[in-house]
Structures are given as structure tokens and as C-alpha cells.
Amino acid sequence: xxxxxxxxxxxxxxxxxxxxxxSFEKNKITCLxxxxxxxxxxxxxxxxxxxxxxxxxVEGVDNSLFSYVFQEPRLLKWYSVYENMDFVLKDVYKDxxxxxxxxxxxxxxxxxxxxxYKIDALSGGMAQRVSLARAFAYPSHILIMDEPFKxxxxxxxxxxxxxxxxxxxxxxxxxIFITHDVEEAIDLSHMIYTLKNRPLEIIDIIIVNNNRExxxxxxxSL
Amino acid sequence: xxNSIMRNKGKLLIILFWILAWxxxxxxxxxxxxxxxxxxxxxxxxxxxTSKETYITIFYSTYRTLAGFFLSCLLGIMLGIVCGIxxxxxxxxxxxxxxxxxxxxxxxxxxxxxWFKDNNVPIFVAFLMCFPIIWTNTVTGIRSTDxxxxxxxxxxxxxxxxxxxxxxxxxxxxxIQAGMISALGIxxxxxxxxEVLSLPKYSIGRFLYxxxxxxxxxxxxxxxxxxxxxxxxxxxxLKFIFRSGDQHD
Numbered sequence: 001x002x003x004x005x006x007x008x009x010x011x012x013x014x015x016x017x018x019x020x021x022x023s024f025e026k027n028k029i030t031c032l033x034x035x036x037x038x039x040x041x042x043x044x045x046x047x048x049x050x051x052x053x054x055x056x057x058v059e060g061v062d063n064s065l066f067s068y069v070f071q072e073p074r075l076l077k078w079y080s081v082y083e084n085m086d087f088v089l090k091d092v093y094k095d096x097x098x099x100x101x102x103x104x105x106x107x108x109x110x111x112x113x114x115x116x117y118k119i120d121a122l123s124g125g126m127a128q129r130v131s132l133a134r135a136f137a138y139p140s141h142i143l144i145m146d147e148p149f150k151x152x153x154x155x156x157x158x159x160x161x162x163x164x165x166x167x168x169x170x171x172x173x174x175x176i177f178i179t180h181d182v183e184e185a186i187d188l189s190h191m192i193y194t195l196k197n198r199p200l201e202i203i204d205i206i207i208v209n210n211n212r213e214x215x216x217x218x219x220x221s222l
Numbered sequence: 223x224x225n226s227i228m229r230n231k232g233k234l235l236i237i238l239f240w241i242l243a244w245x246x247x248x249x250x251x252x253x254x255x256x257x258x259x260x261x262x263x264x265x266x267x268x269x270x271x272t273s274k275e276t277y278i279t280i281f282y283s284t285y286r287t288l289a290g291f292f293l294s295c296l297l298g299i300m301l302g303i304v305c306g307i308x309x310x311x312x313x314x315x316x317x318x319x320x321x322x323x324x325x326x327x328x329x330x331x332x333x334x335x336x337w338f339k340d341n342n343v344p345i346f347v348a349f350l351m352c353f354p355i356i357w358t359n360t361v362t363g364i365r366s367t368d369x370x371x372x373x374x375x376x377x378x379x380x381x382x383x384x385x386x387x388x389x390x391x392x393x394x395x396x397x398i399q400a401g402m403i404s405a406l407g408i409x410x411x412x413x414x415x416x417e418v419l420s421l422p423k424y425s426i427g428r429f430l431y432x433x434x435x436x437x438x439x440x441x442x443x444x445x446x447x448x449x450x451x452x453x454x455x456x457x458x459x460l461k462f463i464f465r466s467g468d469q470h471d
Contacts, residue, residue: 070370087388
């Protein structure tokens with residue numbers, strides 16, 4: 001279990017978190033659902049150690065490795081697809097193993113033929129698939145996805161979601177998934193936190209089961 | 223193909239126009255000491271190009287310019303990287319760089335003459351004049367690095383040295399290259415200036431000085447043409463290296 005305990009965070013005069021508690025179950029996909037700008041990314045960044053807490057503490061992340069699928073692909077555009085994967089894996093795996101792992105994951109996202117392409121030559125969807133492959137190829141314990149399908153059309157989004165599901169089945173890890181898209185939230189998550197207000201509050205905790213319509217109505221009514 | 227021939231033709235015509243303007247100017251003034259004719263300058267140039275000493279001189283002056291230039295690149299880029307990343311170091315070095323940028327070249331040359339052997343004065347001066355340009359451009363380049371990429375590196379726990387090599391350096395490369403090109407041009411100018419005052423045995427500056435002393439003004443023009451040509455040649459070479467480097471990546 002990963003926990004934020006009595007967390008407090010201010011940005012100048014803006015109190016984002018005050019005595020805030022939340023927990024994420026290991027090897028499950030937990031969704032942070034809520035309007036833009038409410039502080040979902042901040043929570044994820046606190047867990048990942050990018051943003052320090054003013055008060056309180058993060059439990060259960062000692063010695064954890066993180067990977068992250070950002071809203072944008074965040075790839076090095078002067079490197080090829082392969083080199084971008086290699087860049088994050090270099091300190092983790094030996095040469096031979098690295099080649100194998102990169103090939104495996106590029107295969108999974110169906111980009112094997114493009115491995116020597118420069119990032120500039122890829123479409124937005126392809127670039128985001130590289131970012132997804134990078135996140136799964138890295139031996140992280142915790143994977144953060146911050147609105148990774150934002151701006152994609154319906155078809156591309158569905159492709160990415162099923163791709164994600166397949167990859168997660170193969171290599172299960174703790175996932176914090178940020179979105180304000182109802183369909184995405186229900187499709188991917190085991191559990192959904194609905195968040196609102198400033199300082200941030202948890203409005204509801206939803207366990208995703210087969211009652212999709214009911215959950216959908218609940219999320220839409222927020 | 224056709225297009226590039228037309229463009230070159232246009233360029234040639236422009237050059238011919240200015241040479242003609244020079245010719246007319248020299249005809250009006252009609253005093254070789256003030257403004258020799260293009261014909262006099264070019265025949266002095268051809269005369270120079272037949273002498274072995276000229277090539278030795280060109281070799282030594284080129285060596286000095288490039289030595290100063292490479293030294294400033296090496297130190298300017300290295301120091302620029304660390305100052306670009308670490309703000310306190312930037313604050314520490316910035317006043318020094320500002321002073322280097324504003325001190326008159328002549329003061330530096332005269333001080334350098336007191337400190338060094340005549341041969342090394344131009345190298346030191348070229349270094350001192352080029353260094354701030356390279357440093358400033360490198361710092362600007364490093365600071366232009368996308369914070370989002372750095373955040374990505376932080377998440378994936380990439381080692382600092384690799385972040386510098388793969389992220390900072392590539393991001394700032396266009397700035398560093400632009401800095402190197404302008405520094406090289408300035409390098410040629412200040413090296414000749416320093417040579418005129420320090421008078422190393424084989425140096426273009428010494429010949430510039432001699433032509434003033436002996437009033438051989440066409441020679442002065444001929445040597446100037448040589449410096450300009452060398453400057454263009456090496457700038458072209460540098461740009462060629464950068465371009466082929468880009469294609470290689």
C-alpha cells in the first residue's frame with residue numbers, strides 16, 4: 001500500500017492539500033478522477049518524488065522505481081525510437097538484455113519497424129506509444145499515467161487503452177491513472193477516487209465492478 | 223542546379239559591382255597611399271602568393287587563431303554547461319564575463335604583451351575575446367532545455383552525466399554552434415590586431431605593421447584580403463562540419 005499521510009502542500013498562497021490522506025493498492029490501477037487544475041498531477045508528482053511535501057509523508061515508496069506516461073510523449077527528439085528506450089534503460093540493464101527488452105516492448109506497441117526513426121518522423125499517437133513502451137520496459141514498481149490519451153480521437157484512444165490493458169496484464173504494477181474522461185476511468189481502473197475542491201477532498205471512492213452504467217452516472221453527476 | 227547557377231551569377235555580379243565602386247573611388251582619390259586601386263591590391267596579392275614566406279606566415283597566424291578559438295570553445299562550453307545548470311556558479315562567473323566582454327581589446331593586448339612571449343600573446347587575446355561569446359551562448363542554450371524533459375529524466379533516475387550529455391548538450395547545440403561561428407570570425411580579427419602590437423616573427427600582423435611603416439599600402443590591402451578569405455574559408459569549414467554532424471545523428 002502506498003499512502004499519503006496528513007499531506008500538506010502550498011503553492012505560494014494557494015493551499016492545494018491540507019491534512020490530505022489517500023492510499024493506492026499495490027498492483028492495482030487506481031484512478032484519480034476530477035476536474036482540471038484540482039491537483040491530481042500534484043498528488044502523482046508527490047508520490048513520484050518530483051514535488052516535495054510541505055507537511056506529512058509518503059509511505060510505501062522506499063526504494064521504488066517509477067515510470068511515467070506524461071500528457072506529452074516527452075521523448076528526446078534528437079534520438080531515434082530505439083535510442084529513447086535505451087536512454088532510460090542504460091543504467092538498469094546490461095547491453096544484451098537491454099536489446100532484447102527494447103525489442104520486446106517495441107513489438108508490443110507495434111513499432112518494431114520504426115525503431116530507427118527519429119521522433120520528429122512519428123505521429124502523435126506513435127510517439128505516445130513509444131512513451132508507453134518506455135514506461136513498461138522500465139522495471140518500475142509504480143507507473144503514473146497523467147492524462148496520457150488527452151487529445152486523441154475516439155479510435156486512437158480505444159487502441160491505446162487496449163494496448164495498455166494488454167501490457168499491464170503481462171507486467172502488473174501499481175498504476176496511478178489521472179483522467180477526467182469518464183469512459184477512460186471506468187475502462188481502465190480497479191478503483192476510482194473522485195476529487196474536488198480546494199484544499200483537495202476525496203468526494204467518493206468507487207470500486208469498479210460490472211455496474212458500468214451506475215458508475216458512469218455517478219461520475220457524470222459530479 | 224539551374225537555380226544555384228543563377229544565384230551564384232547574381233553573387234558574382236554583386237562582387238563585381240563593389241570592386242568597380244572601389245576602382246572608381248581610387249580613381250577619384252588618385253593617391254595610392256590612401257586608397258590603392260583594386261588592380262594594385264590584387265597584383266600585390268598575387269606577388270605575395272608566389273612567396274613561400276607568405277604560406278609560412280598564413281600557417282602560423284592560422285595556428286594562433288585556431289589555438290585561441292579551440293581553447294575558448296573547450297573552456298567556454300565546459301564552464302558554460304556548469305554555470306547554466308547551477309545558478310550560484312552563474313552568479314559567481316557572470317561579473318568576470320561581463321568585464322571580459324567590455325574591456326577594450328587593446329588593453330588586453332598590452333597586458334598580454336607584458337605577461338607572455340610574443341608568439342603566445344595573440345592566442346591569449348583570441349581566447350579572451352572568444353571565450354565570453356561561447357560561454358554566454360552555452361549558458362543560454364543550457365537554460366533553454368525543456369524542463370519537462372528534465373522531469374522525465376528525474377522520474378527515470380537518469381545519472382546526471384548522462385542527462386548533461388543526452389539532454390542539456392543536445393538542447394543547447396544550436397546556441398553553441400552559433401556562438402562558435404561568431405567567435406571564430408572575431409578570433410581572426412583580434413588575432414591580427416594582437417599580432418600587429420606583439421609582432422611575432424611569422425605573423426600576418428607583422429606584415430600589416432610593416433606595410434604601414436614602409437607605406438606599402440597595396441600590401442596592406444593584399445594581406446587584408448588574405449585575412450578575410452581565411453575567415454570565410456574557416457567559417458565555411460565549421461558550418462560544413464556542423465551540417466554533416468546533424469545528418470549523422
